[in-house]
Amino acid sequence: MIDMNRRILSLLVLISAVTLAAPAQANPANRQAFVRYFGKYLAQGLNSCGTCHVRDHAEGAESLDDFPHNPFGNQLRETADKLLEQKQDADLALRLKLIADQDADGDGFTNLQEVLSGTAPGDKTKFPAADSKKKLEQLTAEFNEFQNRYAWKPFKPVHRPEVPVVADLNWPRNPIDQFIAAGHEQKGLKRAAEASPEVLLRRVYLDLIGLNPTPEEIRAFLEDAKTNDKAYEAVVDRLLNHPAYGERWGRHWMDVWRYSDWAGYKDALRVSQRHIWHWRDWIIESLNADKSYDQMLTEMLAADELKPDDWDTLRATGFLARNYHAERDQWMDDVVKHTSQTFLGITVGCAKCHDHMYDPIKQTEYYQMRAIFEPYHVRTDRVEGVLDVSKNGIPRAYDRSLTSKTWFLEAGDERRPVKDKSIPPGVPEFLGGKYEVEPVSLPLVASQPARREFVKQDLLDQAKETMEQAKAPEQRAAAESALAVLEAQFAIEAMEVAGDKKSDAWKTAAQNLVKLQREAAIEAAQWELTSAIKQEEQATTALKKAEKGKKKSSISKAKQQLKKAEQAHKAAETQLKKAEDAAKEKLTTKYSPRKQSKYPESSTGRRLAFARWLTNRQNPLTARVAMNHIWLRHFGQPIVPTVNEYGGNGREPTHPALLDWLAAEFMDRDWSMKEMHRLIVTSATYRMAGTGAPENHAIDPDNLFLWKKSARRMEGEIVRDNLLYIPGRLDAAMGGPDIDNHQAQDSRRKSIYLRHAHEKLVEFVQIFDGPSVSECYMRETSVQPHQALALANSKLTFLASEALASQIEEKTTGDMDAFIEEAYLRILSRRPDEVEHQLCREYLLASVKAEGSQPTRDQYEKLITVLFNHNDFVTIR
Structure with a gap:
């Protein structure tokens, strides 16, 4: 029997892609639903595919034909067919309830009685013992009570349950x-x-x-x-x-949404993006503004399609930018896996290689969900005042390819794509709702972000600054010409956006721009030549000096520099001649447009449709x-x-x-x-x-039913923050670039602003079970010796104790009892009890040498350190 069950389970894994296509067929999800329906009342022997199926051949089943339903399985299948004909939900729990009092195998016992007794309901040769009637009555009563509990149906739309009536009407506040x-x-x-x-x-x-x-x-x-x-x-x-x-709540959601700062080295990108902190600031600002959760989700998934010209909102797509991976398949795997777990609490990623083993998610639906994200990529847009995006910019999502294809992968193997037909975007069918995609037309500033007014102004300011800083006349002339070209380019761009192209005015403007560009080329070449001549003269002087010194290495180096200078001189002369010849040619309208990044003028709308499906009230x-x-x-x-x-x-x-x-x-x-x-x-x-x-x-030893308020340990971030805040050392400034994680002991900024990335973590926070970078849907809490050591010996604690002792001593003006009370209030937010107060007095007085003298500052600081190491400091009670 055990061997048969193993073979049956192996077969189901192999054929799950077929069986999930038919609701009435056997599949792992149905088996899991069967187990959940009966819960603790299901005997181990019936936790098997063989409860509903039989095999035709002794050597095992080779196909679905060799693996038919037994009488009990047939009843379940027929009941499903009837429900579907009536356009009703063929939920397995409903089917089991409908056939509970029937006798599938005709052995005189109902299906429910057989399951509860641990005998096969589809095998008439196996039935409960004759003397088990009383026990079965009791089990049936208990099971019915179990079934009458509130039905947890997470995959059905939310319906508000009735608020229970309770005996004590005075306790509830809501x-x-x-x-x-x-x-x-x-x-x-x-x-x-x-x-x-x-x-x-x-x-x-x-x-x-x-x-x-x-x-x-x-x-x-x-x-x-x-x-x-x-x-x-x-x-x-x-x-x-x-x-x-x-x-505070931004850090919570950053756990769930897998926030990670850039983890690259030099120019490399490795997970996340540079300047992803813009997304972190958007999270904090959105929460403070009480932006609705559904709006936040929509913006994180599709702000570029919802508000393509709103750069503050576009920061939200850092959620997608963070998923970046150099390997595209890994990138897509991560975005499907974590988007589904983050917002839906389901593991769609498990269906990449085969139909889901526990939930009714088809393998094809994994690729449908991947297709939602297939077109998107990540870019960095400029921010006002900064033209170099390596220094600052907004990392954001956009649809790079409007024709990207998603292929079904055999067994999830990227080497085995099935290219007969691409997979369209879609969502898991069992969750219901409508996924309706409409392409989105994008404004010009989204497809050509360098057309934004502040970018143009920044370019003008840069050109003017270059002109003002010019030292040589030729350099200034070149800068003036470059500025004139830029202004003319902006002017003709405005004409073209307004639809004024090929008119006489446009032709005049275009010819003028060509003339200015030719003049600018001459001025730039003239400045290059002047600079080259100067460099050649300097190289010649350096060679003569080296020859006088007669040091071979210096002479060799000087000759190489002179050779380069001579080559640059020659190249500059050639370039100037070329520019002068071009200027003599007849004017045309073929001007050189401004160099700028251009992106698609529309977006697929797939992600916006997904966000709307996700935030629809019917989404369960x-x-x-x-x-x-x-x-x-x-x-x-x-x-x-x-x-x-x-x-x-x-x-x-x-x-x-x-x-x-x-x-x-x-x-x-x-x-x-x-x-x-x-x-x-x-x-x-x-x-x-x-x-x-x-x-x-x-x-209820684990307090699962909340008969008290369980204490919990502070997260590492707020342990650190309070070490700064309590003595008044915290810098409350908000937002801005991430701070080097190695500065955690010296920086006075909140922990949320410290760098959090692979191999770039705040050690103090991690000691107190800080969040994992890969995923952190729920933090684990540990109690380890090095937590106490870190709190007792960190520079943060030392500086906090020093500052706080000084403040309280000044406030209490030598009153030791007042010092103790104030210290407790500042650190533990309560007054000490009599025993604690006496212990503190004894500790402080132990250092006093003469009667009437006061404890030293050192003793006060040590008392503060002890209180920072008190369990009540790191505990939320």
Whole structure:
């Protein structure tokens, strides 16, 4: 039996491309759906293709004809056919439910009874034991209860579930709490009380802006809360409008969207692009402006098709520019793989070589999705004030080829393309929706970006500066001629854009431009000749000097330089003669146009169509995936544990109804992330303390049902940021080029602005489980000795302790008790308890030599260092 199952599974892998084309056929996705439907009630022996199929030959199946359905499989197939005839969904779970009470093999037991008892429902020779009736009744009741739970259907459009009614009507602050409370009641959990005001305030500060509240902010909040029951809500509103909100949540989304700075060396490009930081700044600015999530997705995928002349918005396509890879196939693999996991939470990349093993994604659909991105490439457009794109520029996506083909690859092998027919762009059919492509006409400044006004002005300014800096008369004359040519080129370009081409005015302008270009060529050649003559004279003088010195190596070098100078002199004379002869020819209208990059005048519209399909309300996954990420970063644990895998190989959510409700609410609130943050952090669930009833540990040891607020460790970025912020050393400047990662101990800028790329990581951040460059859909948290060593011995901690001790000592004017309290408030956002206060006093007084004297500055600094190494400093409680 085991051998047969192995052979059957091997066959299914080989024929999956065929079987997925027919919904009623067997395939790995159906098998996975079968397993998920029965869950823990499925016996191991029935987790097999043989549950629905038989083989005709003892040596094994060689084709689908040799691998027919057994009676149970036939029932499933026939039920699917009937549903499809009625234009209904042939979902396997529905089919299993419809035939549960039927007896496929005629052995006197229903299909459900046989599955629950672990006997084959399609084999009449195998049936439950005669004395198993009572046990089967119990199992059936339990299974029915299991099936009556909220149906998690991630591949179906989001429908807002009913908010559950709970016994305790006083606890919930909003519907989130009712979903959580329902779980408490079902599991018999006693939830924690509300967190203390100090703990709650620090929690929401770190969650929303990544910075500690100051002692002044803590005291103000505690005072306000005495008389204002909305004091906390007012804090939330203020934090959501704080500039640091965009930086804090920008880093979260940069994890998910795989932000990476340029990882090249010298002129080489290796993953990502130069100046990709423009995309990072766009992310931060968009979040602070509360740009809707659906709009952000659309702009990241297709800003060049949506707003082709808006250079601020074009920064968003850094999402696509970041995927750059020198190997085109690898590039396309990455963009398909990560776009699907990032926004849809499905592993389309698994279907490159064969039909997906767990989800109903055909191999052809992988190539359809690749075809969406096949035409695009990356370029760098100029920014105002900088003509050299190696120094600054906006890396952005554009469709380079409007006729690019996508070929089906046999077994995913790039060496074996099937070129009978190219694959059209498309999306996985099982997710529904309409993918409708319309080509996009682009404005002139998109296809010819050097036509933009600021670029023209920068070129004029450069030409004028060259003229003003000219030292020799010939050099100035050449610069003046070049400026005149440039101005004339701009003038004739304007005429042509206006449609005035081949008119008398145009012909006059064109002839004038030809005349100016000929004159400029003479002036440039004359300056080249003057320079060459001067260089020859200098080389001659250098040779004479070398000959006097009689050093052979110097003489040889001087002769070589003179030879080069003579050749340059001769070439300059030739060029001048050529320019003078050209100037004598009859004037024509064949002017030389300005050298500039030209790109296609239209775009395929494929990516814009994909973005619109992705953000349509009927798309089942986009809102669910986004809300799961947001929830994860507020609670330290996601609702769907596998944040980038919602398919058959993923894990089921802890609160499926809550996630669906959040997704529906998210879309109803116009995809506003700030609105959802506000809803979450003002909930009673979020406001719970971190400790609860001890008996809960036996019921839910991992706190999956949120009977308390689990503590979590700060990310490395905000550990570093607070080491700067708390002592007032942080430079709050926003945006700009990435800062060398080796400057992390000296730079006062936030961690989000430090370089993050392959082999160019901030060591301090990585010690605290910083994000992987390749992908980081959810960070792992570790506890390791070198984290404490880094925090105790880093230059950042030393400078923070020095600065903070000085500030607090000056503020408290020698009052040791006040110093201790202020230090706790600044670093841990709370006052010390009696034991902690006494321990601090004893430590400080241990250094005092004479009665009545004060602790030394060194002792105060060491106490500050100890508090920076306190577990409460690196923990969000």
